[in-house]
Amino acid sequence: MEMILGIPIRSVSMHRPSKETLEADYDFGHIVNSYSRTFFRDFKYLSDSRRHWRENIFDVMASGQYDRLHILTHPFWYNDEELTMKESISQFVNKANYERYLSVRDNIRDIDEIMLESEVVG
Structure with missing residues (x-):
């Protein structure tokens, strides 16, 4: 790699x-x-799995109880503006839909005779 x-x-x-x-x-x-x-x-493990922290991460950090933290975050859930879980997933799926359309458009001549870009959710 x-x-x-x-x-x-x-x-x-x-x-x-x-x-x-x-x-x-x-x-x-x-x-x-x-x-x-x-x-x-040797580390306190914290994760935002499915956009949910099982413990309040700020309280854990402020407690001073742990010398080492192993923090797992999922960038998938974070955007420039706050989105609901449904909005995050919809945005992800729709973007993939649109990217797939662009890939097809690059490989099939006259795609607009078959399907218009405006027909793609994304």
Whole structure:
């Protein structure tokens, strides 16, 4: 991946790792595995899964109870303006719809004779 991207990879994080993956405690050498045991044993883990913090993150940080925090955020849920969960998901799906249309338009001549851009939700 480093060769393809042309940048060093310093850490990896798997989305929704399986129980087996967590138990395997993979060692990637010089690359930090954010789901290694260390980050769950020695750090306080906080996540905004489905746009919901299970604990008040500000209270946890202010408490001074933890020396190390492992904070997982999902940029998918955050926008320039506050959106509901439904709006965030709709925006994501509709944008993909529109991008797919543009891809088809790039590959099919006279697409406007078959389907107009205005017919695409997005």
